[in-house]
Amino acid sequence: MGFRLSKIYTRTGDKGETGLGDGRRVPKDHPRVEAIGEVDSLxxxxxxxxxxxxxxxxxxxxxxxxxxxLTPCQHRLFDLGGELAMPAYQALKLSEVERLEAAIDHWNETLGPLENFILPAGSTLIAQAHVCRCLARSAERRCQHLNAVEPLNGPGLAYINRLSDLLFVAARLIAKRQGVAEVLWQAADKPAD
Incomplete structure (x- = not known):
């Protein structure tokens, strides 16, 4: 692969627009750019x-x-970003969604059922997995919003949905591997009448 960027700044976005891979210029708050940004944050x-x-x-x-x-997920998120930046481009395959589902099923077998809602806490790694899960949900919402405006093709929506599920299970698995008890949610006491 040759060099992709010869210059980091172009000054073409100084007036609030950015270029997409298909040559279109759109406002920086366009739903497509918002979706790309959320996927990048994740x-x-x-x-x-x-x-x-x-x-x-x-x-x-x-x-x-x-x-x-999880390592291949970074590459697939970059692929998804490419699909969002170039609407005719298709990189993600259904087999990637199936790979996530297989991992979820495998990990769930070792974890057992949830006893209660759990908090994103217990260790730095557990909390970071939950941060990623939340960002996956946010990226999914942005992609769904874009899909309502400009329909998306391919398994990207399913992939981002399954990735958030995977990250939830990953947080639980990290807790188990670290020997950290899951922090269970405790409901607030109801006020007396």
Whole structure:
């Protein structure tokens, strides 16, 4: 692959517009640009989660499996960003959605059922997995909004939905591998009449 960027700034966006891969110029708050931005934010936070998993993998056996499953997700999110930037471009395949579903099913078998709602807490890695889950849901909402305005093709919507599910289960698996009890939600006391 040759060089893609020869110059980082172009000054073409100084008036509130940006260029898409298909040559269109759109406002920077266009639903397509919003969706691209949310996917990019998720990818950055997923990178932070992966960095933490790499740092802890020696002290915490079993994190390598999470790294193996989550690492390709960064590449697929970049693919999704490309699809959003170039509407005719198609990179994601249904097999990627199926890969996430297989990981979810496999991890769930080792976790057991939820006893209650859980909080995004317990350790830095657990909380970061939940941050990623929340950003996946936000990216999904932005993509759904775009889909209502300009219909999307391919499995991108399913992928981002399944990724949020995977990240929820990953947070639970991290807790188990770290030997950290899940922090269960405690309902507030109801006021007396």
């Amino acid at each position: 990818n950055s936070q997923l990178g932070l989660l992966l960095a933490g998993l790499h740092e802890q993998r020696v002290q915490t056996p079993g994190l390598e499996e999470l790294i193996e499953v």
